[in-house]
Amino acid sequence: MSKEVLVRVEQLYRYYSQTCAVDNVSFDLAKGEVLGFLGPNGAGKTSTMQMITGNLAPSAGRISIQGIDLLDRPKPAKREIGYLPEQPPVYRELTVDEYLHYCAKLNRIARSAVAGAVATAKERCGLTDVGARLIGNLSKGYQQRVGIAQAIIHTPAVVVLDEPTVGLDPIQIREIRALIRELGAEHGIILSTHILPEVQATCNRVQIIHKGRLVFADTTAGLEQRLNATSLIAGFSRPPDPAALQQVTGVDRVEALEGGRVRIHFSDGNPAEALVERAAASHWGLHELTPERRTLEQIFIDLTCTEAPVAAGMEAA
Amino acid sequence: MIFTIAARELRSLFLSPLAWAILAVTQFIFAYLFLSQIEAYIDLQPRLAALEGAPGVADIVIAPLFADAAIILLLVTPLVTMRVLSEERRSRTISLLFSAPVSMTEIILGKYLGVLAFFLILIGMLMLMPLSLIAGTELDLGKLAAGMLGMTLVLAAFAAIGLYMSALTEQPTVAAITTFGLLLLLWIIDWAGSNRLENTGVLAYLSMLRHYEPLLKGLFSSVDVAYYLLVIALFVGLSVRRLDAERLQH
Numbered sequence: 001m002s003k004e005v006l007v008r009v010e011q012l013y014r015y016y017s018q019t020c021a022v023d024n025v026s027f028d029l030a031k032g033e034v035l036g037f038l039g040p041n042g043a044g045k046t047s048t049m050q051m052i053t054g055n056l057a058p059s060a061g062r063i064s065i066q067g068i069d070l071l072d073r074p075k076p077a078k079r080e081i082g083y084l085p086e087q088p089p090v091y092r093e094l095t096v097d098e099y100l101h102y103c104a105k106l107n108r109i110a111r112s113a114v115a116g117a118v119a120t121a122k123e124r125c126g127l128t129d130v131g132a133r134l135i136g137n138l139s140k141g142y143q144q145r146v147g148i149a150q151a152i153i154h155t156p157a158v159v160v161l162d163e164p165t166v167g168l169d170p171i172q173i174r175e176i177r178a179l180i181r182e183l184g185a186e187h188g189i190i191l192s193t194h195i196l197p198e199v200q201a202t203c204n205r206v207q208i209i210h211k212g213r214l215v216f217a218d219t220t221a222g223l224e225q226r227l228n229a230t231s232l233i234a235g236f237s238r239p240p241d242p243a244a245l246q247q248v249t250g251v252d253r254v255e256a257l258e259g260g261r262v263r264i265h266f267s268d269g270n271p272a273e274a275l276v277e278r279a280a281a282s283h284w285g286l287h288e289l290t291p292e293r294r295t296l297e298q299i300f301i302d303l304t305c306t307e308a309p310v311a312a313g314m315e316a317a
Numbered sequence: 318m319i320f321t322i323a324a325r326e327l328r329s330l331f332l333s334p335l336a337w338a339i340l341a342v343t344q345f346i347f348a349y350l351f352l353s354q355i356e357a358y359i360d361l362q363p364r365l366a367a368l369e370g371a372p373g374v375a376d377i378v379i380a381p382l383f384a385d386a387a388i389i390l391l392l393v394t395p396l397v398t399m400r401v402l403s404e405e406r407r408s409r410t411i412s413l414l415f416s417a418p419v420s421m422t423e424i425i426l427g428k429y430l431g432v433l434a435f436f437l438i439l440i441g442m443l444m445l446m447p448l449s450l451i452a453g454t455e456l457d458l459g460k461l462a463a464g465m466l467g468m469t470l471v472l473a474a475f476a477a478i479g480l481y482m483s484a485l486t487e488q489p490t491v492a493a494i495t496t497f498g499l500l501l502l503l504w505i506i507d508w509a510g511s512n513r514l515e516n517t518g519v520l521a522y523l524s525m526l527r528h529y530e531p532l533l534k535g536l537f538s539s540v541d542v543a544y545y546l547l548v549i550a551l552f553v554g555l556s557v558r559r560l561d562a563e564r565l566q567h
Contacts, residue, residue, distance in 0.1 A: 053416040057564040078418040089413035091325075093332040105321040106417040150413065 004031045005067075006080075006157045006188035007052065012061035014047050014212075021047045022058075023212035029158065034184035036203030036220075037192040040304055044212040045192040046086065049160050052190065053083035066157050079108065082156040082187075086163055088147025092136030096127055096146055099135055100153060107154035121149040124179065141172040148176070152183060159183060161191040165198060177202045196296040210304045226299060231292045232272060235261045237285025244282070249274045261288065318419050322427025326401070327434050336435060339393055343386075344442055350385050351446045354378040375460035379447045380533040383464045386443055387471050387529060390436075391500050394472070397435060398479025399493035401428050402560070406487050415564070425557045429480055436472040440465065460535035467532030470545035471525060475500055477552035484559040500525075 007029040014022035050056035208216035250271030279286035507524035528541040
């Protein structure tokens with residue numbers, strides 16, 4: 001890819017005593033990408049994110065931010081990182097303005113530019129009206145926004161967000177997702193989440209991590225491909241013989257369901273058109289025809305719940 | 318960067334009622350001690366006037382006041398330092414510092430200076446009492462300065478120990494009790510074997526009190542100053558190491 005690589009993670013390992021939380025994870029993040037990090041609880045998402053942001057030292061592996069090694073030269077590397085942990089790191093006793101001023105200075109923004117940076121961050125996160133309020137008195141959604149404002153105040157190259165929409169109401173979730181997409185245009189973004197539609201709504205790349213290993217990595221477009229229908233549900237008033245259905249061009253396999261319905265599997269070329277013609281000609285009384293889409297949830301469950309094949313697949317690879 | 322962290326630390330201290338309560342209570346007790354020493358001095362004055370080279374106000378009022386103040390501050394220090402790092406860890410705000418472009422040393426020094434600034438305010442308020450005597454009597458400013466230096470060094474050492482204890486734990490109360498225990502131990506450590514006439518062993522050297530007393534008498538010795546500076550450097554250094562280790566293991 002010709003795009004500028006912002007984050008490069010190479011063969012990252014992290015052990016907690018005997019437990020291996022992150023096991024040989026490698027990936028790149030380019031400018032303009034929003035990378036969705038999926039995985040069940042305890043899969044190693046947060047550990048990976050903590051390592052990228054310098055909150056946790058890796059047991060082995062390399063992390064570089066814009067070509068700067070995070071472990072060798074942490075200060076210049078960390079300038080290019082904004083991090084929102086699961087719990088927003090806010091001081092409840094400060095006001096939003098005080099807190100953001102502090103964050104701006106902490107991120108070494110020049111004294112003269114601090115006020116401007118704070119104003120921009122507040123505006124982007126919709127905090128303009130609450131600047132003088134104590135963070136402790138704000139709702140969870142607003143605290144989350146303060147957390148995001150803190151992560152983007154120094155316009156870092158990479159923004160790492162750990163479950164940014166947890167505990168928000170649906171309207172706030174929409175706003176935050178819009179904000180993430182907007183930020184994604186000029187920053188590289190890594191976000192972790194449990195909510196699968198969120199990935200489809202905001203990310204242009206997806207990685208699924210399970211038991212510390214990357215088990216799936218693809219672009220959202222590639223994912224869409226995988227999600228495309230590979231089966232049809234058809235309902236007939238006068239169900240035909242399965243063998244007759246099998247003869248329709250493109251049909252791989254037929255699976256009988258109750259109530260005269262069948263599931264028709266196909267691999268290349270949707271047989272719907274041929275099926276309708278055949279059904280009309282043979283008076284089967286076709287009254288239902290629905291393409292079945294696989295959901296991200298199914299892929300997720302396939303990858304994370306069927307442990308043996310995944311593990312075997314990884315070892316083979 | 319260090320000062321940014323220090324300023325926030327000090328600000329947060331004063332945004333909680335704790336700092337104000339500590340200042341008010343200690344000031345009240347200091348004032349009580351001060352007035353009772355003044356009273357003792359007034360009682361003694363007729364007899365002192367007859368003596369050649371009699372002890373002055375600095376010896377009779379200020380030295381005991383500072384000696385008692387140090388013990389009161391030994392009790393108060395753990396309350397001030399207990400939250401410094403443990404609270405950041407508890408409320409997960411520490412990751413803000415970890416992901417910012419600041420080194421561990423800067424974080425620790427910032428925190429330390431913030432706490433130290435609070436103690437300097439406290440000492441400043443205490444100093445107002447002896448200084449008020451200038452209006453009515455002659456004061457040995459040299460002795461007062463030595464006493465103030467001693468007080469500052471003692472408190473700076475207390476703060477460094479408290480900071481380290483706070484770096485060790487996530488529970489502020491645990492930090493407080495361990496700080497208190499260690500401070501008290503260092504204060505009284507020379508009691509062992511103190512029945513011997515000559516007590517110049519290791520334990521005596523380790524005792525904070527032993528290095529404080531000469532300064533109160535107006536005796537400035539580089540050994541005493543070095544002792545406090547070593548304690549400060551040791552515990553600040555250990556805190557940096559502890560914070561660094563935090564990223565390595567969980």
